[in-house]
Amino acid sequence: MKPPPFRYFRPRSLEEALAQLEREEAKPLAGGQSLIPAMNFRLASPGALVDLNEVQELAGISDANGTVRIGAMTRHAAVERDARIANRVPLLRETMPHIAHPQIRSRGTIGGSLAHADPAAELPAVILALDASLVIRSTGGERRVEAGDFFTGLFATALEPGELVTAVEIPAAPARTGWAFEEFARRHGDYALVGVAVRVTLDPKGRCESCRIVLLSVGDGPVMARSAMRSLEGVDLAPDAIREAADRAGSADIDPPADIHASAVYRRQLARVLTRRALTRAAARASETRQ
Ligand SMILES: Cc1cc2nc3c(=O)[nH]c(=O)nc-3n(C[C@H](O)[C@H](O)[C@H](O)COP(=O)(O)OP(=O)(O)OC[C@H]3O[C@@H](n4cnc5c(N)ncnc54)[C@H](O)[C@@H]3O)c2cc1C
Secondary structure (H helix, E strand, O other), X not given: OOOOOOEEEOOOXXXXXXXXXXXXXXXXXXXXXXXXXXXXXXXXXXXXXXXXXXXXXXOOEEEEOOEEEXXXXXXHHXXXXXXXXXXXXXXXXXHHHHOOOHHHHOOOEHHHHHHHOOOOOHHHHHHHHOOOEEEEEEOOEEEEEEHHHHEEEOOEXXXXXXOEEEEEEEOOOXXXXXXXXXXXXXXXXXXXXXXXXXXXXXXXXXXEEEEEEEEXXXXXXXXXXXXXXXXXXXXXXOHHHXXXXXXXXXXXXXXXXXXXXXXXXXXXXXXXXXXXXXXXXXXHXXXXXXX
């Protein structure tokens, strides 16, 4: 199918884009990998699109004062290949190849993925595990929203009409931190049936000082496995403790949906297995950085 008619704007600056978004009550167009199919299927019918692809100031990666900043229009492929991301945010680097296929990663953007807030998407879970913030702009000014407050429901975010995500800011990881991303999809490149992003920080004695476990595809948005996280604080990340935390992540912490792709019971089992694997790898990496 073809989309219903819409007006189209292609601004060259952020100021112009924000003014058009406000004036035209338009939707931003980033990589178009989710919005254009939705329009073609007539699941979305915006009256106007503001294409962000010529707004140079929205793209790019920088690293200053311990914070890595990724512009909203930075393509998935650019994040995947960037040496600073590999060094400073290895959890993100490890995740990128799981997102769709290379063709889609060459067009899709980090801002588009976060604003779209698909519960099966990898990036919302990862930026929550990384304790990142989103920078949001409108003609009225700029505000920052922590990832934990940004995702408000199924395909829903804290964005107000006329607002754009302009960047994601990721704080430096503390010393003795390890990470891992795991997911299961029927075919590589498909949306995951379940996925999990884990980040653990050890104290000087090697016990778990803090831990983040965030699951995807098990709820309306990224889901923090809070009781599993609490169970690990202050303890050695030994196999028994990891197994218990993973069991909690797959039971008390989630209420996964059943659909044509997987039953709820199967998703719970995947959550257990993947969380155990991710915690085991993250703990080993954190121990290596302790030496
Ligand atoms: C076959 C296929 C498989 C895929 N598999 C996966 C997968 O496994 N995992 C995954 O995570 N994704 C997957 N995707 C989606 C892909 O990652 C998209 O790139 C992403 O969801 C949206 O990014 P985009 O830049 O294309 O955004 P667009 O499609 O342009 O926009 C998406 C939404 O975000 C809004 N938006 C865009 N940019 C901004 C901004 N800066 N500020 C505010 N709102 C904005 C738009 O108005 C729209 O509502 C897949 C897509 C396809 C077609």
